[in-house]
Amino acid sequence: MNLAIRDIRYHRGRFILTSIGLGLLLGVVMSMGGIYRGLFADALTILNITKADIWVVQQDTNGPFAENSRIPEDIKYRIKAAPGVTEASPLSFQTIQIDRMDKPLRFFLIGFDLNGFGGPPVILAGRNIRQKHYEMVVAKGMKMELGEKIRLGLHEYTVVGITGKVVSSSGDPAAYVGLADAQDIQFKKDNDAIRNDRERIGANLSGMQTLSPAQAKYLKQNIAGITESTHTVNTVVARLAPGANLHEVQERINRWNHFRPISVEEQTTILTKGMIEKARMQLGLFRIILLVISAVIISLIIYTSTLDKIKVIATLKLIGSRNRVIVGMILQQSLLMGIIAYGIGYILILLTYEKFPRRIVLESFDLQLLFAIVMAICMIASLVGIRKALKVEPAEALGG
Amino acid sequence: MANSMYAIEVEHLTKIYGKGETAVTAIADATFQVKPGELVAILGPSGSGKTTLLTAIGLINEPTHGKVIIADAMVADEGWVSGIDLKRLRREKLGFIFQAHNLIPFLTALENVMIALEINQLSSREAKRRATELLISLNLGHRLNNYPSALSGGEAQRVAIARALANRPKVILADEPTAALDTENGKNVMDLLKKLAVENHSAILVVTHDRRMVEGFDRIFEVLDGRIAS
Ligand SMILES: Nc1ncnc2c1ncn2[C@@H]1O[C@H](COP(=O)(O)OP(=O)(O)OP(=O)(O)O)[C@@H](O)[C@H]1O
Ligand SMILES: [Mg+2]
Numbered sequence: 286m287n288l289a290i291r292d293i294r295y296h297r298g299r300f301i302l303t304s305i306g307l308g309l310l311l312g313v314v315m316s317m318g319g320i321y322r323g324l325f326a327d328a329l330t331i332l333n334i335t336k337a338d339i340w341v342v343q344q345d346t347n348g349p350f351a352e353n354s355r356i357p358e359d360i361k362y363r364i365k366a367a368p369g370v371t372e373a374s375p376l377s378f379q380t381i382q383i384d385r386m387d388k389p390l391r392f393f394l395i396g397f398d399l400n401g402f403g404g405p406p407v408i409l410a411g412r413n414i415r416q417k418h419y420e421m422v423v424a425k426g427m428k429m430e431l432g433e434k435i436r437l438g439l440h441e442y443t444v445v446g447i448t449g450k451v452v453s454s455s456g457d458p459a460a461y462v463g464l465a466d467a468q469d470i471q472f473k474k475d476n477d478a479i480r481n482d483r484e485r486i487g488a489n490l491s492g493m494q495t496l497s498p499a500q501a502k503y504l505k506q507n508i509a510g511i512t513e514s515t516h517t518v519n520t521v522v523a524r525l526a527p528g529a530n531l532h533e534v535q536e537r538i539n540r541w542n543h544f545r546p547i548s549v550e551e552q553t554t555i556l557t558k559g560m561i562e563k564a565r566m567q568l569g570l571f572r573i574i575l576l577v578i579s580a581v582i583i584s585l586i587i588y589t590s591t592l593d594k595i596k597v598i599a600t601l602k603l604i605g606s607r608n609r610v611i612v613g614m615i616l617q618q619s620l621l622m623g624i625i626a627y628g629i630g631y632i633l634i635l636l637t638y639e640k641f642p643r644r645i646v647l648e649s650f651d652l653q654l655l656f657a658i659v660m661a662i663c664m665i666a667s668l669v670g671i672r673k674a675l676k677v678e679p680a681e682a683l684g685g
Numbered sequence: 686m687a688n689s690m691y692a693i694e695v696e697h698l699t700k701i702y703g704k705g706e707t708a709v710t711a712i713a714d715a716t717f718q719v720k721p722g723e724l725v726a727i728l729g730p731s732g733s734g735k736t737t738l739l740t741a742i743g744l745i746n747e748p749t750h751g752k753v754i755i756a757d758a759m760v761a762d763e764g765w766v767s768g769i770d771l772k773r774l775r776r777e778k779l780g781f782i783f784q785a786h787n788l789i790p791f792l793t794a795l796e797n798v799m800i801a802l803e804i805n806q807l808s809s810r811e812a813k814r815r816a817t818e819l820l821i822s823l824n825l826g827h828r829l830n831n832y833p834s835a836l837s838g839g840e841a842q843r844v845a846i847a848r849a850l851a852n853r854p855k856v857i858l859a860d861e862p863t864a865a866l867d868t869e870n871g872k873n874v875m876d877l878l879k880k881l882a883v884e885n886h887s888a889i890l891v892v893t894h895d896r897r898m899v900e901g902f903d904r905i906f907e908v909l910d911g912r913i914a915s
Contacts, residue, residue: 286796286803286812295791295832600787603745604848605776606804679745679775682787683736683860 288610289617292594303586304622307579308629314575315634315655319645321568326646328454328556331395332549334406335376337522338531340547341538347547347555349378349519350454356544358464358516361401367537369529374401375518377467380457385435392427392460393453394437396467396518403522405461411446417463422446426458437462438470454556456643468515576658584666587619591670598674599682612671619667623659689757692855692888693719693742698751698761700737700911711737713911714751719890719904721855724882726899727892729908735892736860738908742890743779743858744771755779756855776805780849780887782859786841788833794820794844795829801851819847823877839870846877850885857881859891863898871898 293300331350340349341356341364348354358375365373377396382389397404405413405422411431414420421442423429433444442462451459462470483505490501523546525534531548538546547555591598598611631652638645700712711734719725727735740746742753744760753761756778760769781787788797798816803809820829823843833841842862849857859878863871875891875898882889882903891902899905907914 286792286799286809288792288800291796292791596787597789597791600789601800601804602772603743603775603781603787604801604804605772605774605779607772610804680740682781683740683783 287617288614289621292590292614293618293621300622304625305629307582307622307626308633310575310579310582311626311630311655311659312633313630314572314579315630315647315652316638316641316645317568317572317575318651318655319634319638319647320641320643321565322646322648322651323641323644324456324561324564324568325557327452327456327644328561329553330450330452331378331454331459332552332556334451335403335522336524337403338525338549339370339523339534339538340549340552341373341521341523342519342545342547344543344545346545347559349376350552351555351559354519355517356519356521358468358518358521360544361398361521363541364521364523364538367523367534369525369534370523371526372402373521373523374398374403375464375521376403377464377471377518378453378520379467379471380453380455381437381470383435383437390427390435391457392423393457394467394470395459395461396464396471397461398464402524405446405448406451407449408446409449411444413446414461414463415445418466419443420445420463422448422461424448424451424458424460426450426452427460440466440469442466450644452644454560464518465515468517472515472517576662579659580662580666583619583622583663584669586622587615587667587670588673590618591615591673594674595677596682598677599679602677602679603682608675611674615670615674616664616667619663619670620660623663627656627659689754690720691718691754692721692723692756693717693890694752694754695742696752696754698738698741698753699749700734700741700746701749710911712741712748712913715913716751717906717913717915719856719888721888722882722886723903724879724889724901725891726902726905727890727908728894728896728899728905731894733908734911735908737911738913739858739860739890739892742856743781744775776801777852778855780852780854780857782842782845782849782857782862784861784864786833786838786845786865788841788844788848790833793830793832794825794836794840797833797844798847798851801848805852816847816851819851820844823847838865839867839873842866842870842874843877846874846881850881853885853887855887857887857889859889861892861894863893863895868897871895875899875901 342348342354343356346352346354361373361375364370375398379394381394382391399414409425414422419440419442421444423444425447429444431444431447434441453459487505490496490505525531535546535548538544601611638647696716698712698715702709702711715738727738729735737746741748747765748761750763752759755774758774759766760774792800795816798819799812802812802815817829820826823846825840825843828836828840836844863874866874878889878891879901881887893899904915
């Protein structure tokens with residue numbers, strides 16, 4: 286006869302309620318693990334779908350996700366010509382926040398070369414961008430309809446396709462436009478700014494006594510050309526030929542100065558170690574705190590339920606039960622509570638994780654580890670109850 | 686040790702609670718024997734040492750001095766005999782019945798009896814069979830699956846008796862088994878104990894306040910201030 290189960294059966298209301306409470310707590314612990322994995326997955330999404338081997342960025346930066354990186358678009362030709370490189374394609378990234386239907390809409394705008402790679406990984410509805418200008422593919426997470434128009438910078442863009450779950454490293458949904466459009470949106474100044482710049486440059490140049498008016502006019506035109514130029518990108522991504530040596534290619538690009546070729550491995554480190562490390566530590570800390578709270582609660586529950594059973598334990602000792610019967614009863618109850626609470630937490634998370642605002646990734650390793658930790662906690666927590674129980678004297682069964 | 690003719694032997698048993706000025710001598714130099722099948726009543730006023738005597742024999746209260754021998758096993762000789770397995774002796778040789786029935790609240794009547802059998806290594810099938818049989822013989826056949834909270838005082842006490850009897854112990858110790866019962870139920874319980882002493886050939890020690898309850902007992906011990914007169 287299993288005493289643990291008989292006791293639970295008799296006090297099932299109390300047992301179920303405590304298990305649900307603990308289950309909620311464990312559900313939160315699980316979701317925090319999932320949020321962490323989600324952060325990880327989000328951070329690496331664009332890196333993974335781009336499937337590049339090298340990310341060429343501005344020298345001395347960790348760009349393009351971690352900081353600002355600006356390089357000239359035409360470096361793509363030089364990169365592509367490097368031995369071992371098969372493809373090179375420029376990309377631009379920017380975070381945009383606009384008002385849409387009176388609500389802020391924040392998203393990550395990716396500009397890609399329509400003839401290169403780095404565009405939408407899949408098209409779930411509609412089509413990919415075909416026209417050079419004013420078309421846009423948005424991630425599902427943007428919750429936009431095909432044909433919808435939004436104004437970005439100086440122009441209006443039409444949604445022509447919906448892609449899957451693409452998010453920036455901070456979890457904002459992504460949208461794609463052609464590179465030229467993205468450059469316009471990111472770099473092109475509005476007409477007032479251009480007029481101001483022209484006037485400022487003109488004033489400066491005419492102040493220079495050594496320039497003839499003809500020279501000044503010529504210079505002014507050229508400088509205006511440069512300041513209005515938008516042929517800048519944040520990174521050029523490159524793919525290598527099979528068997529090409531990554532380090533050799535990296536070294537070659539390094540030698541050009543002005544550029545930093547980041548390998549996928551380095552990029553992963555930048556994204557995970559640098560950018561989400563704090564969030565990870567915070568979540569980890571919360572998880573530990575919650576587990577400690579669970580441990581305290583389980584100990585307390587087991588201890589009070591042992592106190593409730595002092596007379597029962599004394600009676601069992603009186604009629605000659607071995608200690609292992611009594612220890613078993615307490616330990617099994619504790620483990621059973623842990624198992625049921627874990628189950629409740631797990632079901633809860635399974636039912637809700639898709640509705641979380643940010644991505645939750647449930648990894649079976651994490652869940653198994655948590656289960657082992659919960660079992661260990663239950664075992665340790667039951668020790669206080671067991672200690673108490675072993676001290677009970679059989680004579681205590683006598684009192685009324 | 687040679688097979689003696691006694692179920693219980695007590696020699697110069699003394700129990701002193703506490704030390705120094707606050708020491709209380711609850712039992713002073715008791716010596717007696719009880720044969721198998723004998724039904725003995727222990728009478729005495731409150732605080733005279735009846736429970737102390739019973740618990741010392743019941744192996745849950747260590748004697749300060751003297752010897753206790755249960756079914757030929759020397760259990761106490763100036764304190765517990767070292768290395769003795771008291772739990773095992775309790776579950777194999779002793780049965781307990783107390784004023785408050787001491788049933789386990791989360792087990793049914795049947796399970797309360799079964800547990801005593803199962804801790805004595807009986808299979809749960811065999812335990813169930815024997816417990817059911819026993820409860821039916823105590824007129825509790827209709828109460829097998831009730832929890833103690835749903836039993837009357839008399840029924841609960843009969844379940845406790847069934848539990849005490851389950852392992853057919855050599856010695857049954859009852860501390861005021863009728864105190865919580867009305868006269869009629871009390872008499873029924875006492876009659877039951879008498880019958881069991883004869884049928885099971887067990888030595889039965891029954892503590893009681895109530896002189897009316899002890900008619901038909903084989904012997905009566907009167908306890909006064911820790912001293913026993915029979
Ligand atoms: N654990 C204990 N510690 C100290 N003194 C005790 C203890 N148990 C009993 N005594 C004392 O020993 C004496 C005998 O107590 P005991 O319980 O044996 O009496 P009793 O005859 O069973 O009384 P009652 O009829 O009230 O149950 C009393 O003076 C009591 O106060
Ligand atoms: Mg008493």
